[in-house]
Amino acid sequence: MPVLEKFAQYDAEMQALIAEVEMISPSVVTTMxxxxxxxLAGLAGGGLVLAxxxxxxxxKAEMAATGDAANTxxxxxxxxxPDNTVTVYSKGPExxxxxxxxxxxxxxxxxxxxxxxxxxxQAAINPKxxxxxxxxxxxxxxxxWDQLRQAGATARAMLIAAAxxxxxxxxxxxxxxxxxxxxxxxxxxxxxxxxxxxxxxxPVPDVAKVPLxxxxxxxxxxxRYTGVDNLKVVTGQPLFGIxxxxxxxxxxxxxxxxxxxxxxxxxxxxxxxKMPGVLDAFVLEGTGSPAEVMPGVAIIAKTxxxxxxxxxxxxxxxDESSASKDSLTQAAAKAKELGPNLPTPAVxxxxxxxxxxxxxxxxxxxxxxxxxxxxxxxEVTTGWWHDGTMELWTPSQQSDRGLGxxxxxxxxxxxxxxxxxxxxxxxxxxxxxxxxxxxxAAIAMKVNAPVKLQWKREDDFAHDMFRVGGYHFLKGAVKDxxxxxxQQHLVTxxxxxxxxxSGGARSNNSFPVDIAPNVRYAVSxxxxxxxxxxxxxxxxxxxxxxxxxxxxxxxxxxxxxxxTFLLDWLARPLAPPPSGxxxxxxxxxxxxxxxAGVVKLAAxxxxxxxxxxxxxxxxxxxxxxxxxxxxxxxxxxxxxxxKITVHKITVAADIGPIINLSSAENQAQGGAxxxxxxxxxxxxxxxxxRIQETNFGDYPILRMRSAPPVEAHFIQSDFRPSGLGxxxxxxxxxxxxxxxxxxxxxxxxxxxxxxxxYTI
Amino acid sequence: MPFQLTINRKPRSVDAPADMPLLWxxxxxxxxxxxxxxxxxxxxxxxxxxxxxxxxxxxxxxxSAVKGNITTIEGLAEEGKxxxxxxxxxxxxxxxxxxxQGGQIxxxxxxxxxxxxxxxxxxxxxxTGNICRCATYNRIRAAIHQAAGDSATKExxxxxxx
Numbered sequence: 001m002p003v004l005e006k007f008a009q010y011d012a013e014m015q016a017l018i019a020e021v022e023m024i025s026p027s028v029v030t031t032m033x034x035x036x037x038x039x040l041a042g043l044a045g046g047g048l049v050l051a052x053x054x055x056x057x058x059x060k061a062e063m064a065a066t067g068d069a070a071n072t073x074x075x076x077x078x079x080x081x082p083d084n085t086v087t088v089y090s091k092g093p094e095x096x097x098x099x100x101x102x103x104x105x106x107x108x109x110x111x112x113x114x115x116x117x118x119x120x121x122q123a124a125i126n127p128k129x130x131x132x133x134x135x136x137x138x139x140x141x142x143x144x145w146d147q148l149r150q151a152g153a154t155a156r157a158m159l160i161a162a163a164x165x166x167x168x169x170x171x172x173x174x175x176x177x178x179x180x181x182x183x184x185x186x187x188x189x190x191x192x193x194x195x196x197x198x199x200x201x202x203p204v205p206d207v208a209k210v211p212l213x214x215x216x217x218x219x220x221x222x223x224r225y226t227g228v229d230n231l232k233v234v235t236g237q238p239l240f241g242i243x244x245x246x247x248x249x250x251x252x253x254x255x256x257x258x259x260x261x262x263x264x265x266x267x268x269x270x271x272x273x274k275m276p277g278v279l280d281a282f283v284l285e286g287t288g289s290p291a292e293v294m295p296g297v298a299i300i301a302k303t304x305x306x307x308x309x310x311x312x313x314x315x316x317x318x319d320e321s322s323a324s325k326d327s328l329t330q331a332a333a334k335a336k337e338l339g340p341n342l343p344t345p346a347v348x349x350x351x352x353x354x355x356x357x358x359x360x361x362x363x364x365x366x367x368x369x370x371x372x373x374x375x376x377x378x379e380v381t382t383g384w385w386h387d388g389t390m391e392l393w394t395p396s397q398q399s400d401r402g403l404g405x406x407x408x409x410x411x412x413x414x415x416x417x418x419x420x421x422x423x424x425x426x427x428x429x430x431x432x433x434x435x436x437x438x439x440x441a442a443i444a445m446k447v448n449a450p451v452k453l454q455w456k457r458e459d460d461f462a463h464d465m466f467r468v469g470g471y472h473f474l475k476g477a478v479k480d481x482x483x484x485x486x487q488q489h490l491v492t493x494x495x496x497x498x499x500x501x502s503g504g505a506r507s508n509n510s511f512p513v514d515i516a517p518n519v520r521y522a523v524s525x526x527x528x529x530x531x532x533x534x535x536x537x538x539x540x541x542x543x544x545x546x547x548x549x550x551x552x553x554x555x556x557x558x559x560x561x562x563x564t565f566l567l568d569w570l571a572r573p574l575a576p577p578p579s580g581x582x583x584x585x586x587x588x589x590x591x592x593x594x595x596a597g598v599v600k601l602a603a604x605x606x607x608x609x610x611x612x613x614x615x616x617x618x619x620x621x622x623x624x625x626x627x628x629x630x631x632x633x634x635x636x637x638x639x640x641x642x643k644i645t646v647h648k649i650t651v652a653a654d655i656g657p658i659i660n661l662s663s664a665e666n667q668a669q670g671g672a673x674x675x676x677x678x679x680x681x682x683x684x685x686x687x688x689x690r691i692q693e694t695n696f697g698d699y700p701i702l703r704m705r706s707a708p709p710v711e712a713h714f715i716q717s718d719f720r721p722s723g724l725g726x727x728x729x730x731x732x733x734x735x736x737x738x739x740x741x742x743x744x745x746x747x748x749x750x751x752x753x754x755x756x757x758y759t760i
Numbered sequence: 761m762p763f764q765l766t767i768n769r770k771p772r773s774v775d776a777p778a779d780m781p782l783l784w785x786x787x788x789x790x791x792x793x794x795x796x797x798x799x800x801x802x803x804x805x806x807x808x809x810x811x812x813x814x815x816x817x818x819x820x821x822x823x824s825a826v827k828g829n830i831t832t833i834e835g836l837a838e839e840g841k842x843x844x845x846x847x848x849x850x851x852x853x854x855x856x857x858x859x860x861q862g863g864q865i866x867x868x869x870x871x872x873x874x875x876x877x878x879x880x881x882x883x884x885x886x887x888t889g890n891i892c893r894c895a896t897y898n899r900i901r902a903a904i905h906q907a908a909g910d911s912a913t914k915e916x917x918x919x920x921x922x
Binding site for chain 2: 231454
């Protein structure tokens with residue numbers, strides 16, 4: 001298979017990245033549980049500051065950092081100032097998933113802080129102090145849950161101890177509420193601000209001995225809160241990567257070969273340099289990795305517009321000898337040929353053939369297109385090479401990883417790269433990669449000023465890390481209303497010839513291998529030299545369309561009500577988890593009771609089994625994704641021209657306790673509508689290695705007029721919370737297809753549905 | 761070339777190429793970052809500003825074609841008093857990433873100025889030029905309705921929601 005070694009390396013990095021962001025093992029949780037806190041002294045103005053003692057090495061780094069007066073607050077998670085302000089540092093990126101507010105709420109809850117005086121600031125990017133600082137796999141909340149609650153509870157204990165000492169009363173007679181400690185018998189009160197200095201003199205209690213609240217004791221969590229940055233958002237204050245500005249800053253754009261892997265042979269640089277506002281133009285050889293810097297031409301100008309205008313006049317002759325020649329129309333034809341020829345199965349459980357012979361058999365072929373992220377803020381990073389230091393301002397989802405990448409790429413000492421996290425205008429997995437950050441750093445090395453690299457929207461289309469397409473050839477059998485056998489042949493793409501590309505594999509995390517008592521699973525691979533990567537709920541976003549739709553086909557064949565069929569299927573005995581691996585955190589694994597709970601709730605809230613208006617169809621699907629148990633129902637009608645009107649989407653979710661109900665509902669609504677948008681109309685074409693779509697004109701992201709009402713319902717279980725950025729997207733496509741079948745009798749087995757003639 | 765503009769009720773002189781879109785004049789020359797670059801072809805609405813009260817795509821208007829008063833999201837609140845839409849956006853916690861919301865609010869302001877009590881269909885028609893990639897459409901619709909019914913403007917925005 002003619003695959004560039006660098007390209008295979010790139011894909012391996014993306015696979016590792018997905019594994020890293022998804023990984024939450026109980027060992028991570030226990031380590032958090034044993035964490036203690038450091039009290040930081042020497043702050044200007046006094047007050048109580050708590051930081052985490054991650055391990056000995058980190059603690060030393062932390063102490064060293066606090067010795068530097070300018071950096072004192074950078075590594076603190078909680079700070080209580082004499083003016084009664086509580087400042088919380090959010091270590092992760094805010095990409096629209098709401099963690100900046102949620103992190104503040106979790107700490108404030110255990111601290112018994114007055115939410116009105118809590119301020120949340122973005123923490124510095126310093127993995128030595130904070131550990132993981134990315135946002136991916138819907139893991140920010142589950143990773144932060146213990147750490148943040150303990151930070152709040154520890155600070156609260158120290159404030160109460162300080163008050164008890166001042167009053168000379170037992171700690172047990174004191175309580176705390178709304179940033180005030182109260183001596184219950186005498187009704188005396190002291191504010192946290194008044195106590196902050198004395199609290200800082202108290203010993204830090206052992207976290208194991210500081211009790212955390214039960215859910216019934218929550219005063220803040222579970223209610224609705226508006227986001228902490230909303231005032232800035234609605235008044236247009238600079239928050240995002242694109243809003244960064246500094247004195248003397250210049251603007252850059254970077255042009256790469258439209259077919260990935262192409263190199264610059266020649267370019268009309270002399271002409272470009274003469275254009276109005278253009279300061280410089282130069283070729284970068286790049287590192288050869290799409291995750292870093294591919295070869296291209298940088299244009300530096302006085303304004304973004306002048307850089308864009310010069311880009312339009314740029315003529316590059318590309319050497320495409322190593323560039324992608326991929327064609328997705330050819331790949332589709334190849335996949336159809338491969339489909340019927342089952343290779344040696346990777347999984348073989350039970351006796352599939354015997355079950356096929358004994359039951360009613362259903363066969364179906366499903367496929368789905370490649371799609372793009374297209375977060376609304378195009379890629380951007382500002383870089384400044386000064387005093388032997390590379391300083392970067394970026395809206396990455398993984399700035400910590402980017403810091404390491406830039407350090408390595410520029411071969412700089414570890415402390416000579418500084419990364420500042422900005423708010424991100426959307427992520428959706430695109431910004432787990434840091435190619436734009438690496439490009440900005442490489443360009444800034446050659447520019448004697450701060451330089452903002454701004455991609456055009458067209459660059460975002462041409463150079464995404466796409467959600468890969470795939471083809472599924474399925475065979476299932478039902479007997480007595482039960483699924484007895486399941487065979488899946490996945491035909492997908494590979495960068496290295498040995499495994500599916502990043503985001504293309506069948507997920508064992510979302511649907512356990514033992515989907516039926518008898519299972520056969522096989523994979524065929526086709527070469528692809530287009531960068532692929534994580535896209536909101538990687539693998540689940542396609543797998544659940546295929547499985548969720550096919551399960552409905554099976555229940556129809558079995559002449560069963562689909563909710564009854566699903567509940568029966570979810571209640572089936574599961575094989576014990578494979579031995580030898582790390583123990584599973586029970587809050588992160590598939591739980592049949594939680595699954596049944598959300599299916600019943602979605603059925604109830606969507607009016608399942610009730611008489612629908614004429615022409616309406618109701619469909620339901622279940623998904624287990626990134627720790628969340630989700631069921632979704634879609635009610636729709638279709639006109640004679642195959643135009644769909646979605647009347648209502650119902651989301652039922654069990655992600656454990658809800659932190660901010662407003663944000664949770666928003667994520668559920670957004671996830672479901674993003675699922676609808678993608679299922680209906682989004683598709684990326686590739687011919688001769690070139691992405692065919694260039695802007696929103698040919699990539700119809702769903703708009704207001706087609707956005708249905710979405711109702712979100714939560715089962716607030718006592719499991720540890722999981723995240724909500726991803727899990728509400730995957731079940732939607734199957735619920736949509738199942739509803740369409742109910743309304744029309746036509747089964748859509750392809751995404752986007754527009755391929756089957758449907759519009760919305 | 762020098763141009764005299766009126767931005768948020770104040771006169772501003774700028775020196776820019778005549779074909780530079782208003783978006784980049786606002787962002788790179790005047791350092792007003794509220795209007796966002798999203799697509800550059802007038803298809804996403806992130807760059808929306810008001811020109812004499814009418815919602816327009818600032819990426820499509822060369823600075824030489826700017827006539828009258830331009831209101832950006834920074835200038836929608838007058839004398840520190842939030843516009844009812846801004847209040848509703850905060851009260852209903854509309855934003856997710858927030859990138860499109862300045863443009864959404866200005867499109868909604870243009871709608872309410874002409875149609876103080878829009879129906880869902882009116883809202884859909886007026887707002888369909890603004891993409892929200894996070895799909896906060898349910899809340900945008902609700903916030904416009906709330907602002908339309910909010911005749912008595914109260915002070916400031918609330919930190920805590922309902």
